[in-house]
Amino acid sequence: MSAELSDALTAAFIVVSAFLCAAAGIGLLRFPDVLSRLHAATKPQILGLGLIVLDVAVSNISLGTVVFAIAILFFQGLTAPISAHMVGRAAYRGDHLRRDLIVTDELADAVQRADARDRAEASRDDRDDPRD
Amino acid sequence: MEIALVAAGVMFGVGALASIYRIVVGPSLLDRVIASDVLVVTIMCVLGAEMAVNRHTDTLPVMLALAMFGIVGSVSIARFMARQDTT
Numbered sequence: 001m002s003a004e005l006s007d008a009l010t011a012a013f014i015v016v017s018a019f020l021c022a023a024a025g026i027g028l029l030r031f032p033d034v035l036s037r038l039h040a041a042t043k044p045q046i047l048g049l050g051l052i053v054l055d056v057a058v059s060n061i062s063l064g065t066v067v068f069a070i071a072i073l074f075f076q077g078l079t080a081p082i083s084a085h086m087v088g089r090a091a092y093r094g095d096h097l098r099r100d101l102i103v104t105d106e107l108a109d110a111v112q113r114a115d116a117r118d119r120a121e122a123s124r125d126d127r128d129d130p131r132d
Numbered sequence: 133m134e135i136a137l138v139a140a141g142v143m144f145g146v147g148a149l150a151s152i153y154r155i156v157v158g159p160s161l162l163d164r165v166i167a168s169d170v171l172v173v174t175i176m177c178v179l180g181a182e183m184a185v186n187r188h189t190d191t192l193p194v195m196l197a198l199a200m201f202g203i204v205g206s207v208s209i210a211r212f213m214a215r216q217d218t219t
Contacts, residue, residue, distance in 0.1 A: 056183045075200045079202065
């Protein structure tokens with residue numbers, strides 16, 4: 001690969017990744033509640049970091065660098081969805097969301113059913129208590 | 133090349149400053165957690181960009197450690213946050 005092409009590729013990847021980071025920051029500033037801020041914040045966690053790691057791997061390519069790049073992408077792809085899921089779940093359970101902004105709430109049915117089941121089990125346990 | 137790098141630096145700075153503002157202002161604990169995740173990812177991207185520009189691989193272990201252990205704070209806060217805590 002020629003030096004000019006390599007430099008241009010490096011600069012292009014860095015600019016795209018920096019744009020994703022800036023978009024995440026601006027989304028954190030402007031979006032109204034936790035869930036939409038979470039949507040903005042998870043964009044650079046995979047795509048921006050993947051572009052940067054690919055950039056490092058192509059700018060000085062060797063076996064050790066490629067192994068490090070794959071390891072970084074693997075662990076980031078393993079941990080970023082877990083933390084986003086946990087934060088979103090805590091936001092839903094803790095009512096840190098604006099329900100007037102939600103188009104559909106598919107989790108509400110499941111939560112209602114789980115609450116009803118818990119109540120039924122609690123009342124059945126109360127009935128069973130004298131027999132024990 | 134230089135113009136693109138200066139523009140990238142400005143955009144990285146905008147992302148980092150916006151996430152620091154969100155960490156300071158809040159309003160809820162989960163906003164601060166999300167913003168600190170964004171700040172960690174921005175720092176990782178800056179480290180990688182510096183490596184790609186200067187053509188060395190010295191800080192790859194730092195990026196690997198951040199990718200592995202950046203999860204700990206946000207998951208522990210989200211898991212053990214009290215339901216009534218709205219600060």
